[in-house]
Amino acid sequence: DVKVTQSSRYLVKRTGEKVFLECVQDMDHENMFWYRQDPGLGLRLIYFSYDVKMKEKGDIPEGYSVSREKKERFSLILESASTNQTSMYLCASSLLTSGQYFGPGTRLLVL
């Protein structure tokens, strides 16, 4: 079974803090993705990566950056957290032509 793990299930941070969310997959998938999920808006793509050290902007990249130094690990960074970044963050991975497999999510609250 594909396993995608996320470093934290719940996080509480202060406005202006730098926040790191980490995702690890164990199936040697090429693609990795970061989404945020908000009620009524579905899942929106923040950034994705097709390979190590490669990244591409998704639909809502503003305020976020990413890092992929190893194939199995994809990090999402909030450079200066703001209250409008309070959300559920979901990581996913996939092969080039398969469906995406999601982690359990990190619920982030920015105060």
Add this chain to the structure above:
Amino acid sequence: QQQVKQSPQSLIVQKGGISIINCAYENTAFDYFPWYQQFPGKGPALLIAIRPDVSEKKEGRFTISFNKSAKQFSLHIMDSQPGDSATYFCAASDRGNKLVFGAGTILRVKS
């Protein structure tokens, strides 16, 4: 146009009934249409997917119907059970496996 429109927003079905969720898309380059099921506190899980070369795909009680000319696809859950109560997301992607999600449907199956 990248949008995928999903309806209804919520759905209540009696146990044993048929649940139907609909999605419509605009981008004719989309060639992969998955459905995801999400339980509270969990990440979305890939349920079933279809490519546009077939009009229907069935896996157990779950069926995707696909109408290429109308640019619509739907999920049918036969003999709906209380354990099917979850949020369902349709999605679509073109080459590159970057998914665009619908806003989600909250399904409640009453016993």
